[in-house]
Amino acid sequence: MDGDHKLQFPSLPVTKEELLDWAYPMRREMQEILPGLFLGPYSAAMKSKVKPSQHFISGSSTKSFVSFFFFSFVFIFNQLPILETQGITHIVCVRQDIEANFIKPNFPHTFRYLVLDIADSPVENIIRFFPTTKEFIDSCLATGGKVLVHGNAGISRSAALVIAYLMETFGIKYRDAFSHVQERRFCINPNVGFVHQLQATIYLAKLTIKMMAPMQLGRSFSLQAGVAGSRKRSLEEDEDFGAMQVAAAQNR
Numbered sequence: 534m535d536g537d538h539k540l541q542f543p544s545l546p547v548t549k550e551e552l553l554d555w556a557y558p559m560r561r562e563m564q565e566i567l568p569g570l571f572l573g574p575y576s577a578a579m580k581s582k583v584k585p586s587q588h589f590i591s592g593s594s595t596k597s598f599v600s601f602f603f604f605s606f607v608f609i610f611n612q613l614p615i616l617e618t619q620g621i622t623h624i625v626c627v628r629q630d631i632e633a634n635f636i637k638p639n640f641p642h643t644f645r646y647l648v649l650d651i652a653d654s655p656v657e658n659i660i661r662f663f664p665t666t667k668e669f670i671d672s673c674l675a676t677g678g679k680v681l682v683h684g685n686a687g688i689s690r691s692a693a694l695v696i697a698y699l700m701e702t703f704g705i706k707y708r709d710a711f712s713h714v715q716e717r718r719f720c721i722n723p724n725v726g727f728v729h730q731l732q733a734t735i736y737l738a739k740l741t742i743k744m745m746a747p748m749q750l751g752r753s754f755s756l757q758a759g760v761a762g763s764r765k766r767s768l769e770e771d772e773d774f775g776a777m778q779v780a781a782a783q784n785r
Contacts, residue, residue: 542702542703542704542705543702543703544703545567545699545703545705545709545713546567546568552716552717555719555720559718559719559720560574560686560687560688560718560720561574561576561577562574562577563577563619563681563683563687564717564718565717566695566699566713566714566717566718567699569673569674569678569679569680570670570674570679570680570682570695570698571619571621571679571680571681571682572681572682572683572687572691572692572695572714572717572718572721573681573682573683573687573691573718574683574684574685574686574687574688575636575683575684575685575686575687576612577612577615577616577681577683577687578612578616578624578626578639578640578681578683579611579612579639580611580612580613580639580640613640613643616640616643616644616681617643619679620678620679621644621679621680621681622644622645622673622678622679622680623644623645623646623647623669623670623673623678623679623680623681624638624640624644624645624646624647624680624681624682624683625646625647625649625666625669625670625680625681625682625683625691625694626638626646626647626648626649626683627649627651627682627683627684627685627690627691627694628648628649628650628651628684628685629650629651629652629653630650632685633650636684636685645673647665647666647669649662649665649666649694651684651690653684653685653689653690653724654724654726655724655725655726655727656726657726657727658730659690659693659694659697659726659727659730660697660730660733660734662694663694663697663698663701663734666682666694666697666698667697667698667701667702670682670698671702682694682695686720687718687720687721688720688721688722689721689722689723689724689727690723690727692714692718692721692722692723693723693727693730693731695714696710696711696714696721696723696731697710697731697734699713699714700731700734701734707728707731707732707734710731711723
């Protein structure tokens with residue numbers, strides 16, 4: 534029988550809560566992308582910290598010249614109570630080597646951590662981290678836990694990982710996964726290289742399906758006749774959406 538084999542994916546959960554109007558300060562907070570899956574910046578997983586800020590003031594007059602330093606302090610609130618209130622049990626901490634001194638697991642005795650060394654660079658191979666991240670998130674959600682995925686700003690690396698998770702888990706296209714995440718965290722903006730790699734996951738998945746033997750497919754796939762043309766159009770539309778994003782990023 535001719536036709537494409539199609540994975541049977543679960544439906545993407547629809548939130549019952551109204552989506553909030555996005556405000557700039559919300560980028561410093563975490564947002565729930567799926568039930569139990571949160572995306573945010575490092576500031577959403579920090580300890581209390583008093584950071585000194587040094588200032589220099591100078592003044593002069595005809596009689597004297599005065600210069601001196603003074604210090605002010607910036608207080609960063611402890612996020613542990615918020616994380617616990619939200620029911621967070623697992624945290625994916627995304628950083629690169631040069632960030633390791635200030636982006637780190639702050640509550641290792643409270644939460645289970647997955648630390649990933651990923652550079653926010655268009656040439657970084659982020660695809661290789663998708664399976665580990667998915668396994669960690671799946672394991673968390675399967676036991677009734679909740680997971681926060683964060684990088685530094687929660688905009689590029691961590692967003693790409695969450696988008697990939699949606700694509701792989703629910704079998705949706707890049708543009709649909711991107712839109713779903715952006716509706717809840719408007720500031721996301723995966724770099725150009727990550728966009729290309731996220732689009733490539735579609736072709737890798739399709740290739741895997743084609744390479745599997747029919748007997749193996751019987752357990753996981755159902756046959757659908759007459760969908761080849763629609764799938765081709767769907768992939769082309771997704772390519773166009775990704776190309777527009779890449780062009781927009783390059784023109785900034």
